[in-house]
Amino acid sequence: MCGIVGILGRDAVAADIVDALKRLEYRGYDSAGIATVQDGHLDRRRAEGKLRNLEALLNEAPLVGRTGIGHTRWATHGPPTERNAHPHMTDGVSVVHNGIIENFRELKDELTASGTTFSTDTDTEVVAHLITRERNTGASPVDAVHATLKRLEGAFALAIVFAGEDNLMIGARNGPPLAVGHGTGEMYLGSDAVALAPFTDTITYLDDGDWVILTRDSMDVRDAEGNAVERAVTKSVASALMVDKGNHRHFMIKEIYEQPEVISHTLSHYLDFAKGEVRDLSGSIDFSKISRVTISACGTAYYAGMIAKYWFEKYARLPVDVDVASEMRYREAPMEDGGLTIVVSQSGETADTLAALRYAKGEGQKIASVVNVRESTIARESDVILPTLAGPEIGVASTKAFTCQLSVLAALTLLAGKQRGRIDATQERRLVEALSEVPRHITTILKDEAPYEALAQDLSRARDVLYLGRGINFPIAMEGALKLKEISYIHAEGYAAGELKHGPIALIDENVPVIVVAPDDDLFDKTISNVQEVAARGGRIVFISETDAERAGCPIAASLPVPKCDSFVGPLIYTVPVQLLAYHTAVFMGTDVDQPRNLAKSVTVE
Numbered sequence: 001m002c003g004i005v006g007i008l009g010r011d012a013v014a015a016d017i018v019d020a021l022k023r024l025e026y027r028g029y030d031s032a033g034i035a036t037v038q039d040g041h042l043d044r045r046r047a048e049g050k051l052r053n054l055e056a057l058l059n060e061a062p063l064v065g066r067t068g069i070g071h072t073r074w075a076t077h078g079p080p081t082e083r084n085a086h087p088h089m090t091d092g093v094s095v096v097h098n099g100i101i102e103n104f105r106e107l108k109d110e111l112t113a114s115g116t117t118f119s120t121d122t123d124t125e126v127v128a129h130l131i132t133r134e135r136n137t138g139a140s141p142v143d144a145v146h147a148t149l150k151r152l153e154g155a156f157a158l159a160i161v162f163a164g165e166d167n168l169m170i171g172a173r174n175g176p177p178l179a180v181g182h183g184t185g186e187m188y189l190g191s192d193a194v195a196l197a198p199f200t201d202t203i204t205y206l207d208d209g210d211w212v213i214l215t216r217d218s219m220d221v222r223d224a225e226g227n228a229v230e231r232a233v234t235k236s237v238a239s240a241l242m243v244d245k246g247n248h249r250h251f252m253i254k255e256i257y258e259q260p261e262v263i264s265h266t267l268s269h270y271l272d273f274a275k276g277e278v279r280d281l282s283g284s285i286d287f288s289k290i291s292r293v294t295i296s297a298c299g300t301a302y303y304a305g306m307i308a309k310y311w312f313e314k315y316a317r318l319p320v321d322v323d324v325a326s327e328m329r330y331r332e333a334p335m336e337d338g339g340l341t342i343v344v345s346q347s348g349e350t351a352d353t354l355a356a357l358r359y360a361k362g363e364g365q366k367i368a369s370v371v372n373v374r375e376s377t378i379a380r381e382s383d384v385i386l387p388t389l390a391g392p393e394i395g396v397a398s399t400k401a402f403t404c405q406l407s408v409l410a411a412l413t414l415l416a417g418k419q420r421g422r423i424d425a426t427q428e429r430r431l432v433e434a435l436s437e438v439p440r441h442i443t444t445i446l447k448d449e450a451p452y453e454a455l456a457q458d459l460s461r462a463r464d465v466l467y468l469g470r471g472i473n474f475p476i477a478m479e480g481a482l483k484l485k486e487i488s489y490i491h492a493e494g495y496a497a498g499e500l501k502h503g504p505i506a507l508i509d510e511n512v513p514v515i516v517v518a519p520d521d522d523l524f525d526k527t528i529s530n531v532q533e534v535a536a537r538g539g540r541i542v543f544i545s546e547t548d549a550e551r552a553g554c555p556i557a558a559s560l561p562v563p564k565c566d567s568f569v570g571p572l573i574y575t576v577p578v579q580l581l582a583y584h585t586a587v588f589m590g591t592d593v594d595q596p597r598n599l600a601k602s603v604t605v606e
């Protein structure tokens, strides 16, 4: 992952680089660093941990220089120490890198054999040494970078500056995104347009294999062979405003509270509430001509895909394969020519999801993407963009983006069902109405957080927690477990309730809380049978349901009531209690809720 930025400025650039890095901290926060060209020499400041540590260091020891690069790190090779923090440099070259140089061991051995000494455990350092070795043979900076790029395998976005070159910066892209920002007498590089938004909205996105030579007033893009290529200059809509927490303690809870509004906003984009109809915003997708849909995504977005499978199969009678993107990309699954692949991604930059998209494209699939960031690589490489209107999601644990993904996929289900003659006008009206009530139901849940706060203290003492759900609510059990483990670090697993007796029931004793997602739908009685099996073995049951806990017919340790809703929209409603439970548990335990350890918001490495 990691975020990179580079500025060829008119004045000292360190403060602007920090500003841009703040916007990229979602890509990693293990360490941060900046290097500038000062009086012909390279100088750098690096600090372990969050960006505020680097800011404090810069206050004590400022960096001057009008040309500089910066980095915020999510560690891949080498622990997250200051020593391993980027920029990496030699006397003549400084480099920041997002991605993984896969052949770095071989390159390092080669360089070591010819006398190079390494001072970090990173893969990136080889890039600085390779360029330096070329420079030492008399190559110009441009030729040295070109020769070096030819040696690199793997995924990289790079920004490079040189001692003695105050008006030169070189960028390269192979995999992770890289954007050039055009200023007036200034030039920028950044992992995304949002990072550059305070400085410019005039952006050129580099294609894979591109590298770019920048001065303050010129951009020269080259392809892998070194030929000059044209890349469009576009206007970005990324906002320069930094999102703040308002009066909330964390971004995560703010984003949980935003759900009624952003779901409403997203739904109204796809549904005509007045007519009780779904709008056809799917572009050229004709579901009546499609016999199978493939959905691919990672993490929480994958669970949205799983839920969509239940929806599409039940309401549109359309078979769906749903695959974790990191598996799909290498599975070599045959795909029906002319079929539809839907990828789901908040960031639109997840490396595995992007690779799954490209695989599906190669198999002749039409690609629709459900994305939150419309200018992302995934959006740009899709045939049809189905935006979620969740607004920027800052908390690393996805909340509002997930329920907005569900909103889009529910609307798409209606469209598919309609086009395939499986949903008639009366049913369409009923389902649109059920969706229109989702924001109200979520608001009701959010009115009383006290039961969640009380339960959080109990959960915080658990070593393991099980989440159970059946049918379309099984993915909600998995989402609940994922939320809890990522922000509270408590081990949790989501299981299909009927699967419990095939193994995991052995874990049950009085120390294991079992959280049951139990909507009052046609599977309720089946779920209750499984709850009773847990109760019979002393398990402590937390019951999330719109129905009275007494109907469980066994002792319930805690009950989290949910408003009565149509089972079609159940996943949207039942998500909120599992989000709140994870949030309050993490707050009680004092973890870093918005930036949990080891994680990053956008996963641009595989």
Ligand code: F6R
Residues within 6 Å of the ligand: 298, 299, 300, 301, 302, 344, 345, 346, 347, 348, 349, 350, 353, 396, 397, 398, 399, 482, 483, 486, 601, 602, 603
């Ligand atoms: C969990 C979470 C992750 C993401 C996953 C995919 O709370 O946020 O599991 O859902 O990394 O990210 P996107 O949606 O950006 O592709």
